[in-house]
Amino acid sequence: MSTKKKHVVFDIVGTCVSFDAYYDCIDQVLGARLRQHCITPKHFGFTWQTLAELEFTFLSISERHKPYQSVLRSMFYRSLWFAGITDPRSFATEEECERCVQGYSSLQLRPGCFESFQILRDAGFTVWCFTTGDIQRVRGYFERAGVHMPLENFISCDSTGVVKPHPASYRSVLDKLGVDDEKWFAAAHMWDVSAAVKAGFQGAYCTIYEKEPCLEMAGVDMRVIADTLPKMAQGIVGA
Incomplete structure (x- = not known):
């Protein structure tokens, strides 16, 4: 046998x-402000997660592995900058960042x-x-x-x-x-x-x-x- x-x-x-719940959460928290800059919540969410995945991978390759969600959190303001927001820390608060990160957990x-x-x-x-x-x-x-x-x-x-x-x-x-x-x-x-x-x-x-x-x-x-x-x-x- x-x-x-x-x-x-x-x-x-x-x-x-x-990823729909994550994109929907970004829309609820930041959607109106993002659209004023011609940025859709889904496109920003994809940019953010992709930048976090890149950083996450490079950290691992260089033997500095970090949990993905902590990297996602760290990349929030950098992602806003690359999306075209010239003053990211005035655009969104850390509390709003955390709400969006929690959307990824939902x-x-x-x-x-x-x-x-x-x-x-x-x-x-x-x-x-x-x-x-x-x-x-x-x-x-x-x-x-x-x-x-x-x-x-x-x-x-x-x-x-x-x-x-x-x-x-x-x-x-x-x-x-x-x-x-x-x-x-x-x-x-x-x-x-x-x-x-x-x-x-x-x-x-x-x-x-x-x-x-x-x-x-x-x-x-x-x-x-x-x-x-x-x-x-x-x-x-x-x-």
Whole structure:
């Protein structure tokens, strides 16, 4: 009897969870003022999170790993500056910054996330979640939605101090799984899933967030591409 197991490792924020609540919070706190400068809350939110992700990654590479949310908080005024606000500290208070940061903690699961997990579990897959964030925070996204996800199936880059997309971060997950097991990585970030494929996973990509796969940049074979999470799960099962 075969002891080979099947695993799917999901990225969480951006894949299982959308950024809509974060953008909506920025709109509620700063939206009217941002629009006076022809800046949409969503565009500012994307600029802010992208700048924070860049800083977060560079800090990790230089062996100064910090929790992502603390980096996000630190990048607030710098992001306003790059968005075109010439006097950021007069534009928004630290209390308003904190309210927007808390909006990032209020993200919600995407439609079809629970369904995709169930499709995979029914087909014998173990579902894992791999995040650059704090496990308690990201687990809260599932708990608030009433979706069961065992604590032991969450893996955070915080535990090793090596963040995605460094190959060592994915290899640390691969090492937790059986050598001969079937191992998939599923994400809505092409940079994430393509790096996981390079490290040794089979790749499944959902276009729900980025829309354009930009496969010419990825440089790897993507086994499954779908426009919803359930379709991606079905593609993995049928591969």
